Each structure stands twice: as structure tokens, then as C-alpha cells.
Amino acid sequence: MPGFTGEAGAALAFLIGYLAIFVWMLFLFLTQRIKWASRYTLLFFHVTIRVASQACGIGFGILGFTNTNLFLAFLILSAEGYFSLVLCAFRFLISWQQHNLLSGQSWLEPPDPPNTNRSRRFFAFLFLGPFAFILYPRNPMVGLHSALLLANVCIIIGGSYLAGADYSDPDLPDTKRRLQISKITRTTGQSVFLLGNALLLVLILATMRNNRRDGDSRSKTGTIHPTLWLLLLAWFPLIVRGVFGILQAAVYSLSYFNPANYRASGFTHRFTIIEYLLGVLTEWLACVILNLTFFTSMRDPKRVKLQNGDEGAGDHGLAHPHKNQVAI
Template sequence: MSKFNGEAGAGLVFMILYLGVFLWLLFAYATHRIKWRSRWSMLFFHVVVRLASQACAIGFAILGFSNTNMFLAFLILGAEGYFTLVLCTFRFVISWHQHNLPGGVSWLEPRRGAGPILDQRARTRRTLAFLFLGPFALLMYRDNVMAAFHVLLILANTAIIVGGSFLAGADLVQFDSADTQRRLRISRSARTAGQSVFLGCNAALLIIILVTMRNDHRSPVRKSGVHPALMLLLLAWMPLIVRGSFGVIQSADFELSYYNFHNYGPNGFTAHYTLVEYLMGVMTEWLACVLLCCTYFTSKSDPPKSEIMPQVEGESAELQEQGGHGNR
């Protein structure tokens, strides 16, 4: 008989914690403390995905294997939550650049209107280059590093979802069968590759944050220390790298896999597996999310984004001297 158990309790705890972040973001939107067209929208989307994931986790814990669709939804939404959080952290770094660097332009991503005006053919050519060449497109377009990260993260996210879905049809009762072993190898390879790309992007994110902190410390504008928002971004990176490392280990080691039947009891995950999953997978994401939220308080005095004059192709870029109001 279905009942509320420890796994459902853990899911409920983090659902309440994410609900707190969700309500704070709604309050900030309603009172115009933050704007929809800003970095906060990506964080809001992450929180919504995580709330849905936790709801599915609670449902699976209560219903058990009588509803496997709930379990698959939990896996997919969990992967999407991590994907959106990594992408969101990059957006927070870019936003800091746009508010604090001279000229208001990030060296990771050009602002819309900052570069030369491209015709439709040029825009299509650039999009296809990043789509098919990935990071190698930077050899042609060095002004948009973030586009390469977008492509890598999307491909990695796809590999994780496909790898998980591929093993969903395996007969784990006949674990030693040739078909199950083949599915296991393919799934493990795809998920490990995807998680490794996420981990690599996290490592690159650390370098980006440290370079930004060094440049900020050397800036003549900064009288002492480093901007506190950058310190929070560095702190947020720490649980992210733990989450990324756990993702790689979980994909490569079948002992920690969702598809290892030894990790399940009569009604869902075992107590040990629930503890490991929520400590290493869910709590790390929630901590990073909260630390990103805290940057609101450290960025209140940041200057607004500078308004950028559209640049005619062939002419040098020109910034307006008077900054406009940007999204905090």
C-alpha cells in the first residue's frame, strides 16, 4: 500500500525550501526589485523546474513502481534543473560584467546592438557555425565565447537525457542478458560523456570567475578588495562543482546508478541511496541557487548598464556617455 515514507519526506523538505526561493522571486518581481528580462528569469525557470522535479520525487516515493512515468519525469526534470543552474551561473557572471566593466560589455558575450549590424545571411551563418562546430566556431567568431558554452551544455544535456531514456526500456530483472548489458554500456557512456562536459564547463566557469575577480581587484575604480557579488559567485561555484563531480561518478559507477535495483526497496529508493542523492544532488543545487539569490543584495549599488549605440557595419563601435537603466 502506498504511504508517506522517508524518501517522500526528503523530497517534501526540499520542495518547501525551493518554494521559499520561488516566493521570494515572485515578491521581487511584483515589487519591481528585479525585472523579467534579466538574469533572474533563468534562475526563476530553474526554481520552477526544481519544484516540478521535487513534486515528481514525492509522487514516486509514495506510489513506488506502480507509476514509472513519475520516476522518468523525476530523472528528466532533475537533469534539466542542473542544466539550467549551470547556464544561469554563466548568465550571472555576464550580467556582472555588463554592470561593472567599462563600456558595459562582457568579454564572454557581446550585448545586442554592440556589434556590427548583420544581415540575415550573416546571422544564419553564425548560428550554423556554432551549431555544427561548437567551440571550434570561436576560431571564426571570438567575440561570443558564451555561444560555445551554450552549444556544449545543450549537447551534454541531450546526451544525459538520451542515455537515461535508452536504459529505461531495459529488463533489469534479467540483468545479465545481452540486451540489458548493451543498453547499460550505451547509457553509461552517454550519461558519463554528458556529465563530463558539464564538469568541464564548471571548471571553465571557475577560471572565468577567478579572472574576473583578478581584473576587478586590479581595477582603479575598486578601492579595496573584490566586489562581494563575485565572492558569492565563487561560493556558488563550490556546490556546483560538487554536484558536477557527483554526476560523473553516478553515471560511471553503476553502484550509484538509478538503474541499479539494489538501490531500491519495496516502495522506492533505499534510505542510504536517498541520503546520498539528496545530499550530493539536490542540496548542492539548492545551496548554489540561494547563493545566486544573495547577489541581489550585493549588487544594489552597481551602476546601470550603459546604453549602446547601434554600430553600422564597417564603423567602430560607439557607446553613449550617459548610462541607461539596465536589469539588475
């Protein structure tokens, strides 16, 4: 009999948490404290996805398996939420470099050289995926973004492939085949995300080391910008979420598709606690910490957009707008 379950209560709690972030970010956008064409737009997209995901979680917690479409929507939106959050962390690091490095550029995503054929580059990325880095080695983030996108596709395919399985009899050959294929694809996708998180730590630590040595927009050396400390702090819940993603894909007892994790009304209490502590809470914490960079970056200089192939002020002076540059 459908009713308000512990899972619906957990989903409601995090729906309120994400709605609070949603209202906060919308206020910043509407008051023009942050721009729509900024790193915060991707973070706002993550929050929007998570609001929808938690709403589906409430519906599934109340209706149970009388409406399996809500369950599938919850799974897909949850995967998209994690994917967008990992991208957010990289975009925030790149943005910090563009605003604070003395060159005015990010060495993770340098500006395009003059006369770059963007249509050709787009199709190269579309068909080659992460291997497009071979043709465009000056932009390493393109390969990483493509790899994360392919990993996301693997996770969605793995989850969707199990939708038609008969879980009343896990020993059926078709069910076993679906479980095995899904395990491979989902574990592969989650492994790429975990490697991306490991790489993120290396990049954050390298940026912090360079910041201490070379200084930043504050004209200080020997210290580390507070935004970088927040990015490092946000990495910890992200890596926990990444490890949990691997375990959930590879260990059947933690899988969404293990019948032992369900009652007639939905998730068991044990599975609900594990899912919301390691899956949802970690993402919410990382999202909150990334939002806090609004306060630590308020005094950062405006980003300098280079035109006509200019390469900025070089490695030894802070880039400032001139006749070929537009400050944004």
C-alpha cells in the first residue's frame, strides 16, 4: 500500500536542501551578482537536475513500484547530477586560473590560436571523443570532457539495459546476461569518473603549489588563495561519491538492481541510509562548498578575453585590458 516511507522523508530533506541552494543561486543571478555566462551556470544546472531527482525520489518513496517510471527517472537524473558536478569542479578550477594567474590564462584550457576552425574541431571531438586530444594537444580539457561524457553514456546505458530484466528470478539466463553487461558498462563509466576525480586532486594541488610560489591577483606570494582551499575541500565529498559509485556498480549487494535492497514499498532502510549518505549527501556538500567560492572570489579581477590571437600579458605580469582585449 503506497504511503510516506523513510525513503520519501530522506528525499524530501534533500529536496529542501537543494531548493535552498536553488533560491540562493537564482537570487544571485537575478541581482546580477553572478552572470549567466559563467561557471555558476553549470552549477545551477546541477542543482536543477538534483531538485528534479529528489522530487522523483519522493514520488517513488510514496508510490513504490506502482510507478516504475519515477524510479527510472530518479536513477537517470541522479547519474546526470553527478556527471554535471564533476564537470563543475573542473570548470571552477579553470575559472580561478583565468581570473588569478598572472598570464590571465588557464594552462588547463588555453585560448584557441588564431584562425581556429571551430566546426572542424567540433566534429573531431564528436567522432574521436577523448582521442581528439591527439589533434588538439593544446587543450587537454577537451579530452577530459569527452572522456567524462562517454563515461556518462556508459552509466546511463548500463542502468537502462537493466530496466527490462525479470528480477523475480535472478537465475534466468537473460537476467544474468543483463546484470553482467550492466555491471561492466557501469563500472567502466564510474571508473572514468573516479580517475577524473583523482586527476582533479593532482591539478588542484599543482595549482596551489604554483600559487604559493608565484602569487596571484592579490599580489601576494607564499600564501594560497582561499578559493583553492575550498576547491580542495570540495574534492573530499566528490572522491567519496566516486568510490561509492564504483562500489555500487561492482558490488551486487549495493546495487539498485538487487531485489534484497527493496521492500514492497521501495528501498529498505539500510539501502536508503547508504544511498543518501554516500550518494546524495556527498554531492550536496560539494555543491555547497563550490557555492561558497562566491565569497572568496569577490575581489578577483575580471577575466580578460583575448582577441585577434593576443596571448595576454605573459608570464610575469598581470594581464590588463587594452585595445585588443575586452574585460568581462
